[in-house]
Amino acid sequence: MNRPIELDALAGARAQFPALERWTYLDVAGRGVLSREARAALDSHLDERMMAGGDKARFFELVETTRARFAQLIHAAPDEIAFAKNISEGLNMIATAFDWKRGDNVILCPELEHPNNVYPWLNMQRYGLEVRTAAARDGHIPVDEMIARMDRGTRVVTASTVTFAPGFRTDIETLGRACRERDVMLLVDAAQSAGILETDVSRVHIDALAVSTSKGLLGLYGMGFLYCRREWAERLIPAYLARFGVDLGDAHEATLGDHSFRFAPAARRFDLGNYNFAGCAAANASLGQILEWGTSNIERHVCALARALAEGFLEMGLPVSGGAPGPQLANIVTVGELSADHYGTGDDRFNRLYEYLSANRVKLSIRRGTLRFSCHVYNTMEDVERVLGLTRQFLAC
Ligand SMILES: Cc1ncc(COP(=O)(O)O)c(C=O)c1O
Known part of the structure; x- marks a missing residue:
């Protein structure tokens, strides 16, 4: 089957970022990672x-x-x-x-x-x-x-x-x-x-x-x-x-x-x-x-990942900001109640989920009291599935 052109354009991107060998890196909203070329x-x-x-x-x-x-x-x-x-x-x-x-x-x-x-x-x-x-x-x-x-x-x-x-x-x-x-x-x-x-x-x-x-x-x-x-x-x-x-x-x-x-x-x-x-x-x-990758291609890619992440969290009954993905969706998914706190969420369960994901080498951040996941060109559906899988495991404990 022919691969969509946009996927071909992005195919080599992930290999450019050695941080991905260590992390499921979902924190470009905090900071991006450097590529080998940069x-x-x-x-x-x-x-x-x-x-x-x-x-x-x-x-x-x-x-x-x-x-x-x-x-x-x-x-x-x-x-x-x-x-x-x-x-x-x-x-x-x-x-x-x-x-x-x-x-x-x-x-x-x-x-x-x-x-x-x-x-x-x-x-x-x-x-x-x-x-x-x-x-x-x-x-x-x-x-x-x-x-x-x-x-x-x-x-x-x-x-x-x-x-x-x-x-x-x-x-x-x-x-x-x-x-x-x-x-x-x-x-x-x-x-x-x-x-x-x-x-x-x-x-x-x-x-x-x-x-x-x-x-x-x-x-x-x-x-x-x-x-x-x-x-x-x-x-x-x-x-x-x-x-x-x-x-x-x-x-x-x-x-x-x-x-x-x-x-x-x-x-x-x-x-x-x-x-x-x-x-x-x-x-x-x-x-x-x-x-070279093209921002239209990157946008399509990150929005698909964010949509899958948001839908996965919603299926588990988690409070995704904005609910079902709609026109508001870009590359960021936040979970929890908005507050003024950037050091913790107002819900101890989410604080523990943050610790659990971090201990499992997922990079995310806490902003305005929410768990914030953000995607870029180097992320893949496997990253999304990994985070959803870890979250399911955490909720089952
Ligand atoms: C929307 C927005 N504006 C500004 C900043 C940071 O500004 P500066 O580049 O001046 O540090 C951030 C960083 O998190 C941001 O998310």
């Missing part, structure tokens, strides 16, 4: 730094290749990508680039955002920004209510593409359409979706998007990207400015132009000093692999 790229960068100091022209080429690959991943232009050290920095780069006036507001659902997408806005209140909130509804970011709360003062609406817990998808397309109609910026935190779900920023009207490479992009901590749509970027003034944010054509990095400087095109204005070249080496390699 590790080799990093090693070779470090070897060059150790043995020869490094060739700056080649480092800059690496930066541009990495920028172009990330742009390709989300269907943007390379000029619309800036480098950031993590999601918090990307979000803050946007929050601090507006000229806030009293009467301006930002809309978000703080209960379901990561704190790193709440504090940047609270910090802007001192410039008169109103932080306007929408309450979560059954674990969902209430897109309709966020739209209803927009008014003439709304400048930014921000949401996670997929929440870190309970791990539901947000209806970004509907939010994006409403923002575009009102000339409001839609800024997304793509921590949980980049490299995992197919993302076309223009199709769903995303204006800005922040990611780090430590999760679905299968790279390092301390490295990330900020996408900002050209039309928006060119209306914004970066809070920090240095040489790479200034347009001096191909002039040397140490060139000082005249004092009436011009910002670099689009999101490049947000680039600061020298880059995290080691982070780039790893990200460049992993982005190359992810582009």
Whole structure:
């Protein structure tokens, strides 16, 4: 029988990740694992730094290749990508680039955002920004209510593409359409979706998007990207400015132009000093692999795994967030009652299940009081069956 094309595309992926020899690794929502290829790229960068100091022209080429690959991943232009050290920095780069006036507001659902997408806005209140909130509804970011709360003062609406817990998808397309109609910026935190779900920023009207490479992009901590749509970027003034944010054509990095400087095109204005070249080496390699596997294929694969996991838990009578898999399902399955606790669940049985699975070399995490399982390209149906089997054994004891 012919194998579906998408499975062929992903067939070699698992062998790239030695961590899978030790773990049933279901924790990309916490952090991804490095592939052999990303590790080799990093090693070779470090070897060059150790043995020869490094060739700056080649480092800059690496930066541009990495920028172009990330742009390709989300269907943007390379000029619309800036480098950031993590999601918090990307979000803050946007929050601090507006000229806030009293009467301006930002809309978000703080209960379901990561704190790193709440504090940047609270910090802007001192410039008169109103932080306007929408309450979560059954674990969902209430897109309709966020739209209803927009008014003439709304400048930014921000949401996670997929929440870190309970791990539901947000209806970004509907939010994006409403923002575009009102000339409001839609800024997304793509921590949980980049490299995992197919993302076309223009199709769903995303204006800005922040990611780090430590999760679905299968790279390092301390490295990330900020996408900002050209039309928006060119209306914004970066809070920090240095040489790479200034347009001096191909002039040397140490060139000082005249004092009436011009910002670099689009999101490049947000680039600061020298880059995290080691982070780039790893990200460049992993982005190359992810582009080859294809995010549409990865999305189909991880959603099938998450569906099987959710259905298996439901058959055992476990409380899967959101119940039967529906449009909310991405690559994350959470079990238990949502709470504010990240160290334990509110149910001793689930705390013991967490211990049991961990002792059996399953990597998962506890977030917002739930057991969180998250899949990526390297997971297989055998991983799902193993976790379901262990859970059945645990419940039978
Ligand atoms: C939705 C979301 N945003 C942000 C972060 C982390 O932000 P940063 O990359 O700034 O550490 C996480 C990490 O768990 C996350 O899940």
